[in-house]
Amino acid sequence: MLLSHGSLGWKLKSSLYVITGVIAAFLALPIFFIMALSFGSSQWLVFPPPSWTLKWYERFFDNPQWIESAWTSLQVASLTSIIATLLAIPASFALVRGKFRGRDYLYTFFTLPMVVPVVIIAVAVYGTFLNLGLTGTLFAFVTSHVIIALPFAIISIINSLRLFDKSIEDAAVICGAHRIQAILKVTFPVIKPGVISAALFSFLVSWDEVVISVMMASPNLQTLPVKMWSTLRQDLTPVIAVASTLLILLSLFIMIIASFVRKQSNHR
Amino acid sequence: MLIISSRKKWNNITLLFPIILFLFLFFLMPLASLLLRSLTEPTFGLQNYAQLLATSTYMQVLFNTFLVGTLVTVISLLIGFPLSWCITLMPKGWGRFLISIILLSMWTSLLARTYSWLVLLQSSGIINKTLMAIGIIDQPLEMVHNLTGVIIGMSYIMVPFIVLPLQACMSAIDPMVLQAASICGASARTVFFRVFLPLCKPGLFSGALMVFVMSLGYYVTPALLGGVSDMMLPEFIVQQIQNFLNWGMASASAVFLILITLVLFYLYLKVQTDSPVSSNTGA
Amino acid sequence: MRSNLKNLAIAALCSTSIANVYAQESINFVSWGGSTQDAQTEAWALPFTGKTGIKVIQDGPTDYGKLKAMVESGNVQWDIVDVEADFAYRAAAEGLLEPLDFSVIDKSNIDPRFVSDYGIGSFYFSFILAYNKNKISSEEPQDWNALFDTKTYPGKRALYKWPSPGVLELALLADGVSATNLYPLDLDRAFKKLDTIKKDIVWWGGGAQSQQLIASGEVSMGQFWNGRIFSLQADGLPIGNSWKQNLVMSDFLVVPKGAKNKEAAMKFLAYSSSPQGQADFATITAYSPINTKSEALLDKGLSAYLPTNYTADQVSLNYQYWAKNGPQIAQRWNNWLLQ
Structure with a gap:
């Protein structure tokens, strides 16, 4: 009765709905607020603003640093996404299919970067890259981002792989297909949503990473969150709201792709 | 069966080799050198640890860290539980709509969300203005640059991490079980506390522990929304490095934080009942 | 040639x-x-x-x-x-x-x-006393004393949050120490003076935040970098300031x-x-x-x-003193903040 829509008392039900409404507003508020703020004319973030304007958008697009850092972010996030996924696929296969001892421990090891505080990873990795003379390179950015993206990639792929009935693949092999062929033709299409979400997750993790990126940044290379972070600390400007709005739109775009992918796989 | 057993063991090892090598080189080695640094800078020995434990600042920072972690976990649970329940109850379309709001907030840039709260919560911000216009308060509430700001900002970030596992757990509960309990004469309250809640426990527990662990390591949100007296461990580490140039002390406090996190993560794994990697369908 | x-x-x-x-x-x-x-x-x-x-x-x-x-x-x-x-x-x-x-x-x-x-x-630049005119009902504040006078000037105070030259000096000046006798800093006295307004202090960590605090009226007055106040005034905001005992930092x-x-x-x-x-x-x-x-x-x-333009009112902060004693002061500072 507590889980069926019809049989819940109206008192409980209405109070639950009210609470949920408030919570939903709480969750949506900052997102819509920041979008509105980016059109406000007040430099000092007075809200509601005296008038509406597009000048902060002009400022954003006029400043080559914003555009450059967005471009760097895009490169870093794409590479991170590809590498993390490529590392995660074979590892997930080995973990789910393998019959060796200690698989749980390995899984724990792979997901560890998710729980070790980012500040610590940042400080540690920075020290190492500095000694190797690699700080401020694209390599350092991507490598450090892959570390924290891996857990998300592994979890996504493993989850979809666990749901896949391996006997189907075995059947294909028995019917004469090569194992690799079977994996590509039979298994991969089924776990494709998991792989895609691994790639998307990794992309977003990298795209949004602040603390490590601030450490890795160099004169020639900084990502969008680094630019936002240093601006945020120094200047109070609605240009941050513009950058935020554009980031939200990108997340929205990626979510729509993700749900599209999910729908397609459901239709199968 | 024949095919499966014919797969050689080294096959798995080759598949695992790249990721293990990668994490060893770029994750374990740096952490190990950090640990080493805490023991060798400025001179070899445990003096960094001794000094840490001796200062009241560090103890206070540790206390703050746990306080914030606990409060954020409790509040995210209080928000996340009714939300998950409602999503499970609602007609599918509405439920999906709520989940997409959660996902959108989860995947919106962390800096953007924090910045938004910074402006929303300030004393001349829209929340204070609204409350004053309605007449609930006549002095603006102080909601930012203090503990309140940190708690609001961080709970906001953590709610999705409660809702997603909890909602999955709830939707897996067979409504018939609850039905059965009430048919047997249990009151709604009894069904809730004795049947429903225990069934949600795995979801609640794993969500809460995850949130707690993540809260301990957060830097950006407390740095932007917090005040000075609510300094948490990550900020302390950054301060040691940036302001005092004390890598040894920073490394020592980092080692502490890692240890705490690892212990909690171990607990988290213990709570997960089934093996995370075993195949659902069996071999 | x-x-x-x-x-x-x-x-x-x-x-x-x-x-x-x-x-x-x-x-x-x-x-x-x-x-x-x-x-x-x-x-x-x-x-x-x-x-x-x-x-x-x-x-x-x-x-x-x-x-x-x-x-x-x-x-x-x-x-x-x-x-x-x-x-x-x-x-x-x-x-x-x-x-x-x-x-x-x-x-x-x-x-x-x-x-x-x-x-x-x-x-x-100088750390100067600045105030939001909308938040001041009595006569305009003159010097650092005003920061500690919460009766005449109610509201929060914005102070610079890092353990660096400035805050301790202004507390001592407000407590009656003459500018020539500031160093070595009497830390006990400075913290005791700051204790009197501790609950009213909002700490700022960067220029943007300081401007936000004073422009929005979240604080009624505080210690600011003069350039940040200049840009607010240039924007036409109701911000006033005093150059008395402006603390020179660079x-x-x-x-x-x-x-x-x-x-x-x-x-x-x-x-x-x-x-x-x-x-x-x-x-x-x-x-x-x-x-x-x-x-x-x-x-x-x-x-x-x-x-x-205000050299007569200037108090120069002693960088060498801070360079030498900064780490110890910082430890004390942290302790005090977290108490």
Whole structure:
């Protein structure tokens, strides 16, 4: 009765709905607020603003640093996404299919970067890259981002792989297909949503990473969150709201792709 | 069966080799050198640890860290539980709509969300203005640059991490079980506390522990929304490095934080009942 | 005549070949980001590149931890770093900096407060008392005493949150210590004075935040960088300020030990500290030039907003004292804050 829509008392039900409404507003508020703020004319973030304007958008697009850092972010996030996924696929296969001892421990090891505080990873990795003379390179950015993206990639792929009935693949092999062929033709299409979400997750993790990126940044290379972070600390400007709005739109775009992918796989 | 057993063991090892090598080189080695640094800078020995434990600042920072972690976990649970329940109850379309709001907030840039709260919560911000216009308060509430700001900002970030596992757990509960309990004469309250809640426990527990662990390591949100007296461990580490140039002390406090996190993560794994990697369908 | 021509030709040849070498040269300039760094780019980097052909790559924000780590690893990516004055002395003592080459940099006109063997002023500014006029009902506050007078001036106070020169000094001044007897700082007395308003203090960690606090009225008054107040006033906001006992602080430009483009960095410092470079920067930011010759080049209307105009009321913060005692004070400071 507590889980069926019809049989819940109206008192409980209405109070639950009210609470949920408030919570939903709480969750949506900052997102819509920041979008509105980016059109406000007040430099000092007075809200509601005296008038509406597009000048902060002009400022954003006029400043080559914003555009450059967005471009760097895009490169870093794409590479991170590809590498993390490529590392995660074979590892997930080995973990789910393998019959060796200690698989749980390995899984724990792979997901560890998710729980070790980012500040610590940042400080540690920075020290190492500095000694190797690699700080401020694209390599350092991507490598450090892959570390924290891996857990998300592994979890996504493993989850979809666990749901896949391996006997189907075995059947294909028995019917004469090569194992690799079977994996590509039979298994991969089924776990494709998991792989895609691994790639998307990794992309977003990298795209949004602040603390490590601030450490890795160099004169020639900084990502969008680094630019936002240093601006945020120094200047109070609605240009941050513009950058935020554009980031939200990108997340929205990626979510729509993700749900599209999910729908397609459901239709199968 | 024949095919499966014919797969050689080294096959798995080759598949695992790249990721293990990668994490060893770029994750374990740096952490190990950090640990080493805490023991060798400025001179070899445990003096960094001794000094840490001796200062009241560090103890206070540790206390703050746990306080914030606990409060954020409790509040995210209080928000996340009714939300998950409602999503499970609602007609599918509405439920999906709520989940997409959660996902959108989860995947919106962390800096953007924090910045938004910074402006929303300030004393001349829209929340204070609204409350004053309605007449609930006549002095603006102080909601930012203090503990309140940190708690609001961080709970906001953590709610999705409660809702997603909890909602999955709830939707897996067979409504018939609850039905059965009430048919047997249990009151709604009894069904809730004795049947429903225990069934949600795995979801609640794993969500809460995850949130707690993540809260301990957060830097950006407390740095932007917090005040000075609510300094948490990550900020302390950054301060040691940036302001005092004390890598040894920073490394020592980092080692502490890692240890705490690892212990909690171990607990988290213990709570997960089934093996995370075993195949659902069996071999 | 002929030899003159020959000399000229050689000189021309040399200068073109030098220009060619310069064209490939570049330096990395690191500052705090935001509008200050934009101004540094405009006032120094662009004209410098135009003159010498040396490219200036901007990086930021300044991070002392990174600076130290770079020097220790021997892989120094930064050539010039904008740091706080007390840090410039401390870093020099720790051996993190290159000595400056004063055969390239002309320090004869530099205010001696803002130059050392290892650093030269970037700009100087004052911590001043500023208030939001809408939040003040009685007469306008005059000096640091007003901060501690919560009866006459209710509301929150904004103070700079880092353990660096400023807050302790202003507390002591308000408590009646004379400007000449400030150092060594009486820490007990300073913290005791601060205790009286501790619950009313909102700490700010960066310029943007300080502006937000005072512009929004979240605090009624506080301690601010004069340039930040200038830009609020220029925007027409109801912000007032007092120059009485303005506390002089400065940023130094330093060259990390082992910087890869040391020579070019020295040339840059020569330009940034020149009368013109300093005057241009002051015009954009309302921070004061460290070169005494710059004032003549400034617009007359601007000087009302510059600390240079209020030297009689100035109290100079002692960077050397802070460089030496900073770490101990910081520990005490942290303890006090977290109590």
